[in-house]
Amino acid sequence: MTRSGNTAATRSGLPFAASAVLDGGFALYHRLLLARPRDPEVPAADVPALVLAPHPDDETLGCGALIARKAAAGAPVTVVFACDGRHSHRSGLVPPDALAALRRREALAACARLGVGAERVGFLDHEDGRLADAGGALARRIAGLAEACGARELFAPSAQDGHPDHRALSAAARAALAGLSRHPVLYEYPVWFWDARAWVEPGAPRWRQAAQLAVRPLAFLAGARPAVVAAGPFLDAKRRALAEHRSQVENLTGEPGWATLPSGFLRHLMAAEEIFFRIPGPSPGAPP
Numbered sequence: 001m002t003r004s005g006n007t008a009a010t011r012s013g014l015p016f017a018a019s020a021v022l023d024g025g026f027a028l029y030h031r032l033l034l035a036r037p038r039d040p041e042v043p044a045a046d047v048p049a050l051v052l053a054p055h056p057d058d059e060t061l062g063c064g065a066l067i068a069r070k071a072a073a074g075a076p077v078t079v080v081f082a083c084d085g086r087h088s089h090r091s092g093l094v095p096p097d098a099l100a101a102l103r104r105r106e107a108l109a110a111c112a113r114l115g116v117g118a119e120r121v122g123f124l125d126h127e128d129g130r131l132a133d134a135g136g137a138l139a140r141r142i143a144g145l146a147e148a149c150g151a152r153e154l155f156a157p158s159a160q161d162g163h164p165d166h167r168a169l170s171a172a173a174r175a176a177l178a179g180l181s182r183h184p185v186l187y188e189y190p191v192w193f194w195d196a197r198a199w200v201e202p203g204a205p206r207w208r209q210a211a212q213l214a215v216r217p218l219a220f221l222a223g224a225r226p227a228v229v230a231a232g233p234f235l236d237a238k239r240r241a242l243a244e245h246r247s248q249v250e251n252l253t254g255e256p257g258w259a260t261l262p263s264g265f266l267r268h269l270m271a272a273e274e275i276f277f278r279i280p281g282p283s284p285g286a287p288p
Contacts, residue, residue: 023264026194029217030268039227039278043153043187045073050151050184052142052173054165055085055128056107057245061269062189063155063276064114064238065231071115072234078149079111080122082138082169085247087128093253106245113241120149132168139175146176151184158190158277160220162198166191177281187227187276194268227276235272242270 043049043066051067053059059067059079070077085103086096094102104123111121124141126134134141146154156173157166170188177183192198199216200209231238242249251258 022196026264026268029221030194030271032221033224033226033275034228034273036221036224036226039225041185041278042227042229043155043185043276044075045069046075047152048076048150049078049153049155050142050146050149051077051079051155052157052169053079053081053107054131054157054163054169055083055088056081056103057110057242057248058157058166058191059107060110060114060238060241060245061266062157062191063274064110064241065234065274066155066229066276067111067114067116068234068237068241069229069232076120076149077116078120078122078145078151079107079116080124080142080145081107082124082131083126083128083165084123085128088247089258091253091255091258093255099247102247103245106247109244110241113244114237126165129164131165134168134172136175138168138172140179142172142176143179146180146184154184154186155276156186156188158188158193160198161190161192162195163192174279183281186279186281188279189274189276191269194265224277227278229274229276231272231274235270239270 047070049067049070051059051063053062059081067077067079081104084100086100088103089099091099107123108118108121112118122145124138126138131138142154145151154173154177156170157163159167159170159174161167161170173186173188177186196213200212204212246252248261251260
């Protein structure tokens with residue numbers, strides 16, 4: 001995850017909305033989403049999967065319990081990180097190259113906690129914030145990775161996530177399906193979905209952002225049919241994996257600007273159930 005700010009208020013970018021109001025609103029929205037009719041097709045524990053993470057820690061936050069469940073069932077899980085995490089913090093003590101190396105080590109340790117060995121972890125090493133520049137090459141790379149690992153399920157961040165790297169990876173995963181001879185089921189997992197900036201137009205007047213924040217989540221909710229997977233006994237593994245991402249949950253340097261993930265945000269992602277949205281694949285008969 002690569003976003004600065006360590007409170008819900010600063011993360012939202014909406015100074016007119018207090019952090020408590022945002023947290024309360026998203027808590028209610030989470031309950032409403034779980035109350036929607038659910039997709040009867042949910043990710044399976046026993047089939048091979050490719051998990052695409054925009055940054056180190058997104059794999060844990062979005063689907064850590066699912067990864068651990070699959071690994072425990074003996075299903076091959078491959079985790080691939082698209083960006084290197086070098087810009088998650090602006091530090092006078094840890095330069096970007098050192099931060100990227102640190103986050104790679106954290107990613108490997110977190111995946112090990114989830115039951116995924118280093119031989120099944122890959123790094124594409126794109127620079128944070130620049131993933132959209134990869135264009136069609138990223139979709140082709142994902143298609144190749146899915147073929148190579150025999151993935152029957154593909155996991156990518158939500159297209160609604162309010163981060164350009166997340167949206168670029170979502171778009172690439174969707175495009176990759178068309179390049180596969182055997183189409184896996186694509187599920188998207190929400191991360192920045194739980195941040196106000198996912199729902200508003202950047203730079204818009206505050207009154208317009210307020211209106212968008214009131215209307216857009218409800219419009220999404222009306223058509224939502226979440227696939228919900230209970231974290232169950234794998235929630236502890238998910239917590240241990242998140243703890244390995246120390247740069248995201250601890251102030252490693254003591255610098256006042258070193259951002260950590262706020263508790264209100266984490267409540268959505270470390271809950272007893274993980275939420276996914278199944279994305280329709282290419283229509284039958286479409287050319288691979």
